[in-house]
Amino acid sequence: MGMPHFLAIPYPILGHMNPLLEFSQVLAKFGCKITFLSSDENYNRLKSGCAEQSKVIESHIKLVSLPDGVDPDDDRKDQAKVILTTINTMRTKLPNLIQDINALDSDNNISCIIVTKNMGWALEVGHQLGINGALFWPASATSLASFNSIQTLVGEGIIDSETGLPNRKQEIKLSPKMPLMDAVAMPWYCLDNPFFFLHMKEEMKILNLGEWWLCNTCFDLEKGAFSTSPKLLPIGPLMEDEHKINSPFVEDTSCIDWLDQQPPQSVVYVSFGSMVSIKPPSQLKELALGLNLLKRPYILVVRKDNGFGLNNAYVDEFRGSQGKIVSWAPQKKVLSHPAIACFISHCGWNSTLEGVYNGVPFLCWPFCSDQLINKTYICDVWKVGLELEKDENGLILRGEIKKKVEKLLEDEEIKERSVKLMEMVIKNKTEGHKNLNKFINWAKK
Numbered sequence: 001m002g003m004p005h006f007l008a009i010p011y012p013i014l015g016h017m018n019p020l021l022e023f024s025q026v027l028a029k030f031g032c033k034i035t036f037l038s039s040d041e042n043y044n045r046l047k048s049g050c051a052e053q054s055k056v057i058e059s060h061i062k063l064v065s066l067p068d069g070v071d072p073d074d075d076r077k078d079q080a081k082v083i084l085t086t087i088n089t090m091r092t093k094l095p096n097l098i099q100d101i102n103a104l105d106s107d108n109n110i111s112c113i114i115v116t117k118n119m120g121w122a123l124e125v126g127h128q129l130g131i132n133g134a135l136f137w138p139a140s141a142t143s144l145a146s147f148n149s150i151q152t153l154v155g156e157g158i159i160d161s162e163t164g165l166p167n168r169k170q171e172i173k174l175s176p177k178m179p180l181m182d183a184v185a186m187p188w189y190c191l192d193n194p195f196f197f198l199h200m201k202e203e204m205k206i207l208n209l210g211e212w213w214l215c216n217t218c219f220d221l222e223k224g225a226f227s228t229s230p231k232l233l234p235i236g237p238l239m240e241d242e243h244k245i246n247s248p249f250v251e252d253t254s255c256i257d258w259l260d261q262q263p264p265q266s267v268v269y270v271s272f273g274s275m276v277s278i279k280p281p282s283q284l285k286e287l288a289l290g291l292n293l294l295k296r297p298y299i300l301v302v303r304k305d306n307g308f309g310l311n312n313a314y315v316d317e318f319r320g321s322q323g324k325i326v327s328w329a330p331q332k333k334v335l336s337h338p339a340i341a342c343f344i345s346h347c348g349w350n351s352t353l354e355g356v357y358n359g360v361p362f363l364c365w366p367f368c369s370d371q372l373i374n375k376t377y378i379c380d381v382w383k384v385g386l387e388l389e390k391d392e393n394g395l396i397l398r399g400e401i402k403k404k405v406e407k408l409l410e411d412e413e414i415k416e417r418s419v420k421l422m423e424m425v426i427k428n429k430t431e432g433h434k435n436l437n438k439f440i441n442w443a444k445k
């Protein structure tokens with residue numbers, strides 16, 4: 001029996017493209033054949049990226065594309081529109097594309113379609129054509145388990161069926177071994193347009209066509225979540241630095257040389273991922289002045305699209321020279337550097353996993369979606385971090401930043417637990433590989 005041929009179809013945003021592209025490269029290393037379907041726009045970015053990088057990607061993976069129907073003048077940040085347009089445009093074209101791919105490769109037809117969130121429709125197309133399917137979820141199993149519980153939570157009257165908001169203040173447990181979570185901290189929280197909640201309610205039904213829900217996590221990190229569905233399969237942590245689509249953010253690699261000059265475990269690393277913005281301006285001021293108070297070196301990532309230019313964002317009294325301010329850091333390399341002491345993070349799943357994988361303690365500053373759940377795991381389940389508390393106006397003040405960083409760095413138990421957690425996660429890699437093999441063997445059918 002030959003190796004399976006996967007058709008990987010990410011939702012056309014960077015946060016889905018890159019993790020699935022990385023996962024596809026891992027599957028290719030296991031000897032699988034991969035066809036990677038992008039929107040025309042992302043395909044062109046992949047092709048026009050660094051020639052060397054495109055060559056490496058294309059030596060393992062066949063790239064194909066379809067239009068996603070989003071007009072170049074349309075606002076791609078309007079996700080509700082992108083979701084609907086993508087479904088309407090790509091869905092009708094996919095069966096012919098599959099036929100063409102199979103005609104060119106008659107000995108090794110597509111055996112399984114792998115999608116990310118919002119692309120469940122492609123599993124339906126596959127189902128109609130008799131092709132197996134799987135979901136790739138580049139976030140925690142708990143967040144997927146939460147989406148999968150929507151019908152139950154609605155049925156039990158815990159959340160409203162139209163908005164997803166809790167009907168009263170309460171904490172919920174999705175399964176007996178999972179932590180108590182605030183009903184308001186579910187991953188659809190802060191997607192203030194009810195479209196997203198209603199869309200996910202329907203999407204989860206379609207994603208059930210996928211035989212496996214492959215999560216970039218490991219079993220021991222979120223044991224309880226795996227009892228909620230037999231489809232959940234931990235295949236992580238995927239930490240290989242694989243090739244990516246050109247991101248709009250250019251990495252400032254000078255921070256590694258700068259880190260080399262700093263004492264061991266001295267630097268506070270501050271980053272809020274690729275989407276979150278620090279608002280209002282007074283909050284950025286408190287953060288900047290809080291870092292001043294620390295009297296320690298730090299790396300602060302302020303993306304150019306955060307709405308603040310690096311030159312005019314800070315108040316005069318801010319001594320930015322004490323730290324290194326960059327618009328995008330090589331985060332995996334930064335977190336694995338021995339000079340790092342702790343991570344002030346928005347608790348996006350990738351950042352969470354990368355911090356845990358390197359044994360770095362956290363100061364949690366969650367904003368929305370799955371970040372609140374991830375914070376619960378960091379602070380209450382794994383106990384490898386502390387949460388930054390907001391004042392009555394919803395701001396995290398400079399004094400709070402100073403106090404919590406100092407408290408965290410004096411806490412030897414948190415440091416010990418962080419190292420133990422890291423060791424456990426590294427051990428789980430073997431299990432992740434076994435699960436990947438299990439998935440690949442299943443796809444050979």
Ligand code: UDX
Nearest residue numbers: 271273274275301328329331332348349350351370371
């Ligand atoms: C989004 C959501 O916000 C998050 O809640 C969800 O869990 C995943 O999708 P994002 O906000 O970008 O993701 O956060 P995160 O998941 O942490 O991913 C950020 C990625 O960007 C990480 O892999 C990190 O290494 C990388 N990064 C971030 C850099 O390479 N450089 C930086 O300066 C900042």
